[in-house]
C-alpha cells in the first residue's frame with residue numbers, strides 16, 4: 001500500500017502558485033484573496049487562519065473580514081458587495097457554514113462569479129456540469145491532482161463516490177465521469193439511502209469517501225489494490241482525547257488498498273492549495289495577464 005502524500009503534492013502546487021504570484025506582481029497586479037468568516041466555531045476559525053497563512057507563504061495578499069455571528073444577514077451581504085466592487089480583491093471565500101438566519105444560497109449567488117474561487121456560484125456550478133469549468137471547486141480539483149500524483153488515471157475505471165454534497169460529492173462525480181484529463185471514469189454516486197453500499201464500493205477501482213461519517217469505509221468494503229481517497233475531516237473523542245479521523249477506517253483499509261490518502265495530510269492540504277490556484281487564476285483573468293498555472 002502507498003500513502004498518497006497530500007502535504008507533498010500541495011507544497012508543489014504552492015510553489016507553482018508562488019511563481020504565478022511573481023509573474024502577476026511583475027505585471028503590476030497584486031493577487032489578493034478575501035476570506036469572510038461569520039461564525040464563532042473554533043474549527044472554522046482554524047481553517048480560515050490556515051488559508052490566510054497559505055496566502056502569506058506564496059506571497060499573496062490575504063484579507064480577512066470577520067462578521068459577528070449574530071449580526072443581521074444584511075451585514076454579510078453588504079460585506080460581499082464591497083469585496084465584489086473592490087478591484088484589488090480577486091478571490092472571495094465565505095467560510096461555510098454560515099449561521100441559520102443567513103440564506104446560504106443567497107450568499108453563494110451574491111459572490112461575483114469571476115471572484116468565486118470556491119466555484120460554488122450557480123453560474124460556476126453550471127459551467128462545471130456543462131464541461132466548461134471556470135473554477136474547479138477546490139476539494140474535487142485537489143482529489144484529481146492526488147490521483148494524478150499517484151499515477152492513477154480514472155479513464156475507463158470504476159469510480160464510486162460515497163456522498164452527494166454540493167461541495168464534494170456532486171462536483172467530484174462530475175469531474176470523474178466528465179471528459180478531459182482526470183475524468184472518463186464510469187462513476188457511481190452512493191449516499192445515505194443507497195442499499196447495499198458495500199456491493200458498490202467493492203466494485204470500485206477508485207473510492208472517494210465524502211459522506212461525513214467517521215471511519216465508515218472498512219476493509220471488507222474495498223477491493224484489493226483499490227485507490228481510496230478520504231475526504232472526511234471528523235473530530236472524534238478517542239481514549240478521552242480529541243483526534244481527527246476520516247470517513248475511512250485507515251488502519252483497516254490501508255492493508256488492502258493499493259493507495260490511500262491519510263487524514264490529516266491527504267485531501268485537506270490539497271483543498272487549500274487549489275484555493276490559492278483559483279485565486280491566481282482569477283487575478284490573471286481579471287487583469288488579462290498570462291500565467292503558467294501549476
Ligand SMILES: Nc1nc(=O)c2c([nH]1)NC[C@@H]1CN(c3ccc(C(=O)N[C@@H](CCC(=O)O)C(=O)O)cc3)C=[N+]21
Nearest residue numbers: 047093094095096097118233264265266268269271272
Ligand atoms: N467556503 C468554504 N470553502 C471551503 O473550502 C470550506 C468551507 N467553506 N468550510 C469548511 C470546509 C472544510 N475545509 C477544509 C480545508 C482544509 C483542511 C485541512 O487542511 N486539514 C488538514 C488538517 C486540519 C486539522 O489539523 O484540523 C489536513 O487534513 O491535513 C480542512 C478542512 C474547507 N472548507
